[in-house]
Amino acid sequence: MLDPRSLYLRSMMLKREEVPSFRTYPFSLPAVHDFYSLSFQKPVTFIIGENGSGKSTLLEAMAIAWGFNPEGGTLNFSFETKSSHSDLYRYMRLAKGVVRPRDGFFFRAESYYNVATNIDQLDAEEGSGPHIRDSYGGKSLHEQSHGESFFATFMNRFGGRGLYLMDEPEAALSPLKQLSMLTRMHQLVTKQSQFVIATHSPILMTYPHAEIWLLDEEGMRQVALEETEHYIITRKMMNDREQMLDILLEEET
Template sequence: MEFKGYLLSLRLQRENLPEGYPFNIPCLQTFQELAFHPNVTFFTGENGIGKSTFIEAIAVNLGFNAEGGSKNFHFSSRETHSILHQYLTISKSFRHFKDGFFLRGESFYNVASQIDKLDEEPGFSQKIIASYGGISLHEQSHGESFWSLFMNRFNGHGVYILDEPESALSANKQIAMLAKINSLVHTNAQFIITTHSPILLAYPNAIIYEMADGEINSIKYEESEVYRLYKSFLDNPKRILDNLFTSNT
């Protein structure tokens, strides 16, 4: 049977929306509904456009901890997430995902600390860190800990929500990440990813939503702002730098 994903679509309940943040974010003021790709759905756009707020709300709506981790993580260093998740309706298929993880770079340190804390408690024969490569994530560099999580913790047959995972990864690791994503997709994994990386966005046949100009629109890879900007720069970095430095003198 063809895999059609666990999450099918997302709708914002626009009736009786509260005023103020996050509903005053321009992209949310016009948003109504979107469809998820059964394999990979991307959200891209400028800083401050609302990507992280949006993907956080999706994760919390599905039962993940707002600061990241699996559904079994129930810690909070500070309550900062919005109430947007309360106004989202996610349409799901008949399939139930067996695994899942919400990765957000800004609070990944807290996830690593929680793993160490739980492993220090008595009564567990199997250490949690064994599922993350066996070495404390605090004993690795930021990039190494991200990579260890991605390579060891994600098992397929799950939903993986990643907020700018490229933030700690080199270009080589981002390319390798594409191969791992593809491998997991073939084990019925579904990804929802926010990214500024033109490397990750290149994953074939994904849905790309660009958040810009107060709208959330489905676009082609070559139409994305991040692709056009990187391509323009790499095609002729000297010309762009000359223009940039001249305008600042």
């Protein structure tokens, strides 16, 4: 397991003095507007927050600043389907560890289809030569269900000693597959890997000793799992389902 002093990504800082205006997107987002720096202390870090809080924007900037393609994939991917990423990465400074990772992947659920398409296109150009899909399990990602293709990448392409940045990896995974992903994450952490994950999944957030950073109107702060709405609401719904449904489905009188 990686020692905190040997993490591949040690910290990131917003070069606030270079930001043209905090009144324009993405700098107007509360999570960015009040952001100064973030230090990573654990091999697994979760970034959480409501939709629109800026967690995906922050993770995207981190990934591009590291050198990943904005739409995802390994450092070798350079395709562009649609230029929709923000300029935030231009104002981010990353502090890297002394040891460089041997592997890496930027996984983002919303553009994963584009990554799968690019792999098929590159394999078609190679003809009968070695195929990229071989490192993803040997089968086209488009010939699998959404969830199966996600999991094929986690199981086959992620090899260890890597930096893995992931944006909502649970999007197409069943609860059982999310539990399996916890197991896979732990296998990779024991192989000296580092994860930074933007997520809504209370299941993934249970990973032991992980750091959880919450983005909200007040900016960014570290929280415990039990303090997150994800945990509180899920627990309340499971333990007091009838009461919750009475409140949610109460007819107007």
